[in-house]
Amino acid sequence: MTDRQTDRQARLRRHTTLLAVAAVGMFGFAFALVPLYNIFCEITGLNGKTSGEAAPMAVSAPASQTAQDAVEREVTIQFLSQVSRGMPWEFRPTESRMRVRLGEVAETQYYARNFANKLFTGQAVPSVTPGYAARYLHKVECFCFTQQHLEASEEIDMPVYFYVGEDLPSDIGTLTLSYTMYPVSSAARETSGAAEQTTETMPMDHSEHSVP
Amino acid sequence: MIAHADTIPPARHPLIAWILRWILTTNHKEIGTLYLCFSFLMFIAGGAMAMVFRLELAQPGLQYLGADFYNQMVTLHGLIMVFGAVMPAFVGLANWMIPLMIGAPDMALPRLNNFSFWILPFAFFMLLSSLFMQGGAPNFGWTLYAPLSTTYGPPSTDYLIFGVHLMGISSILGAINIIVTIFNLRAPGMTLMKMPLFVWTWLITAFLLIMVMPVLAGAVTMMLTDRHFGTSFFSAAGGGDPVMFQHVFWFFGHPEVYIMILPGFGIASQIIPTFARKKLFGYNSMVYATASIAFLSFIVWGHHMFTTGMPLVAELFFMYMTMLIAVPTGVKVFNWVATMWRGAMTFETPMLFAVGFVVMFTIGGFSGLMLAIVPADFQYHDTFFVVAHLHYVLYPGAIFAMMGAIYYWLPKWCGNMYNERLGKIHFWTAVFGLNLTFFPMHFAGLGGMPRRIVDYALPFADLNLVSSIGAGILGLTQFLFLYIVVDAVRGGSGKATGQVWDSAEGLEWTLPSPAPLHTFHKPPQVD
Numbered sequence: 220m221t222d223r224q225t226d227r228q229a230r231l232r233r234h235t236t237l238l239a240v241a242a243v244g245m246f247g248f249a250f251a252l253v254p255l256y257n258i259f260c261e262i263t264g265l266n267g268k269t270s271g272e273a274a275p276m277a278v279s280a281p282a283s284q285t286a287q288d289a290v291e292r293e294v295t296i297q298f299l300s301q302v303s304r305g306m307p308w309e310f311r312p313t314e315s316r317m318r319v320r321l322g323e324v325a326e327t328q329y330y331a332r333n334f335a336n337k338l339f340t341g342q343a344v345p346s347v348t349p350g351y352a353a354r355y356l357h358k359v360e361c362f363c364f365t366q367q368h369l370e371a372s373e374e375i376d377m378p379v380y381f382y383v384g385e386d387l388p389s390d391i392g393t394l395t396l397s398y399t400m401y402p403v404s405s406a407a408r409e410t411s412g413a414a415e416q417t418t419e420t421m422p423m424d425h426s427e428h429s430v431p
Numbered sequence: 432m433i434a435h436a437d438t439i440p441p442a443r444h445p446l447i448a449w450i451l452r453w454i455l456t457t458n459h460k461e462i463g464t465l466y467l468c469f470s471f472l473m474f475i476a477g478g479a480m481a482m483v484f485r486l487e488l489a490q491p492g493l494q495y496l497g498a499d500f501y502n503q504m505v506t507l508h509g510l511i512m513v514f515g516a517v518m519p520a521f522v523g524l525a526n527w528m529i530p531l532m533i534g535a536p537d538m539a540l541p542r543l544n545n546f547s548f549w550i551l552p553f554a555f556f557m558l559l560s561s562l563f564m565q566g567g568a569p570n571f572g573w574t575l576y577a578p579l580s581t582t583y584g585p586p587s588t589d590y591l592i593f594g595v596h597l598m599g600i601s602s603i604l605g606a607i608n609i610i611v612t613i614f615n616l617r618a619p620g621m622t623l624m625k626m627p628l629f630v631w632t633w634l635i636t637a638f639l640l641i642m643v644m645p646v647l648a649g650a651v652t653m654m655l656t657d658r659h660f661g662t663s664f665f666s667a668a669g670g671g672d673p674v675m676f677q678h679v680f681w682f683f684g685h686p687e688v689y690i691m692i693l694p695g696f697g698i699a700s701q702i703i704p705t706f707a708r709k710k711l712f713g714y715n716s717m718v719y720a721t722a723s724i725a726f727l728s729f730i731v732w733g734h735h736m737f738t739t740g741m742p743l744v745a746e747l748f749f750m751y752m753t754m755l756i757a758v759p760t761g762v763k764v765f766n767w768v769a770t771m772w773r774g775a776m777t778f779e780t781p782m783l784f785a786v787g788f789v790v791m792f793t794i795g796g797f798s799g800l801m802l803a804i805v806p807a808d809f810q811y812h813d814t815f816f817v818v819a820h821l822h823y824v825l826y827p828g829a830i831f832a833m834m835g836a837i838y839y840w841l842p843k844w845c846g847n848m849y850n851e852r853l854g855k856i857h858f859w860t861a862v863f864g865l866n867l868t869f870f871p872m873h874f875a876g877l878g879g880m881p882r883r884i885v886d887y888a889l890p891f892a893d894l895n896l897v898s899s900i901g902a903g904i905l906g907l908t909q910f911l912f913l914y915i916v917v918d919a920v921r922g923g924s925g926k927a928t929g930q931v932w933d934s935a936e937g938l939e940w941t942l943p944s945p946a947p948l949h950t951f952h953k954p955p956q957v958d
Contacts, residue, residue, distance in 0.1 A: 227615060230615055231539050231540070231611055231615055234610070234611045234614055234615065235539075235540065235607060235611055238606075238607040238610055238611070238641055239607060241641055241642075242603045242607070242641050242644070242645050243645070244645075245641065245642055245643070245644075245645035245646055246645035246646070246648055246649050247649075248645070248646065248649075249645060249646040249647075249648070249649020249650060249652075249653075249679060250649055250653075252646075252649075252675075252678070252679055252682070253653075253664060253675065256672070256675050256678060257672075260672070268672075303668065304582075342668070344667050344668060346667070348740065349740055350740040350741075350742075351740075351742045351743075399667065399668070401667075401668035
């Protein structure tokens, strides 16, 4: 081989390797999108996930320029529930909607009952619609912070204490708080497999959303 | 000539020798032919599925299919047309033409080239075999949205996942080969800014492929582990998020749109100057416009997801970025029109397809702009308006460009002229058929007819009947096209000269027709 040919061979090899590395790198990038997405959502509240920790009770003086209106403002909170497929539970809110004044702590109950003939553990995952309102919904106490262990046929009323921040943007008149109950125990994992989550993928109207 | 004459013992039965020759070939022209034949086969398969669901949609109510089988047909139609028909067709064209256009003896990595083609039949065998499996073929749309594809997907979804992996590997290897060829095997004197535009657009497309095909592979891998290995990438129960699937998918999906159209831009930029008998107007701006489109394609994926509850700021960002793409695209359309302006135009079949491409792709571009408008998109989203839009950019866009390219270069490939009269009939029936099929979908969509549902409300009956009749006509034109190509290969209407078209420019026309199996062993000098 002449020098030119070996030169070219080396260049071909270098370019091929570089491009192959780039392709593998992009495969890795697809997985890096997962933590990036989670961080981004945590900052923006993009995906309607509420904070997994209890909010502090006190609310300080209203901060926004629409403070005057905000104090008097009421919003509608709608409550939804879903039970993961194959989970032998009844799980529903005890009231479907309520009006709350901004900044005021409100309480509601979710009812759960285990139809199985043995201990069954569930975990509720909350979601708020519209998604960007999630960060204004502060839960002081919520059953979703912990797992629920229900014995055979046990029923329970689970409280949620929450308030809506006074800085809630004025275009939001209705918030929907939805819980999906997922199985945690190993027996359930066998029957139900990966759990579904539909509340977040449903395109929802901000103001009018019917409660079943 | 046999590529590996020394490896095949002459004692073999001629049929086996013939088969082995095509399996083992490393010649860019033969591999290009394989790609083109394979993509046509897939085009017919995907088209047959379209015929099945257009038959069902011809009348309201359920006549022939159940909802599930309808969804399977729609899903496979999309996947096959995107990954089986359009992409391999353009790769085949790249294989044939790029070495001829840059004066290279072959592709830079011939064996890899053979490998990347032969992966494809296996990929599509896996995908199509899902039709015969228990639970049926995948039925969640070509976008594979979780949780439809994870929790609710039929068992055959795993075959789809591995099929997509194989297609991805094939595309990535093909793209690597194309980039390495373009960077290293150009004839002396052919600087980057002297390359024909088809080569330029493919270079940029190949970079897009390398950037996004691995992301799709990642997305389907996450689907696979969510389905079987207990991960929760897309499952809220384990802290994941199904909407994230849409982000990852469309991060791939939007550049994919341009992967399917940029080579078409290149083809139009080759054909129009030939038949307008003028130099391409604004060569440099064409290159920069292509590069800008490719760059912008990475930051507009959110416009597929306006209704997922995005913050207003993100909606605005994606809306403006999407509209920005109209600027470089407009530059291209303007340049094509300016090339034709006061040219000595003639309308041979390739030119008809190229002009049809410019006009009707622009219609698809405009409906795309309508979809980019956030408040309007809330109405159009998931309706037949989207179906009309995407078919206007893909059929008279990608497929017309491809057919124009075949008429344009076929005399060079097989040495014979095709039947010009039949070619013109093909073009006009295709134009008639496709507009009859896809134009009424705009109105059905604006009226609120949703996509991906087997039945529809009575007021849409007439529009759908028209669409179905158009689809039947469009389907028949494919056989006319096949006949014209086969006829040309077998002699057509006479021998073609080396130049073929009197004012075509480029290295490929300096070769005799048909192009010999081995060309440019001595690189030509370009000045």
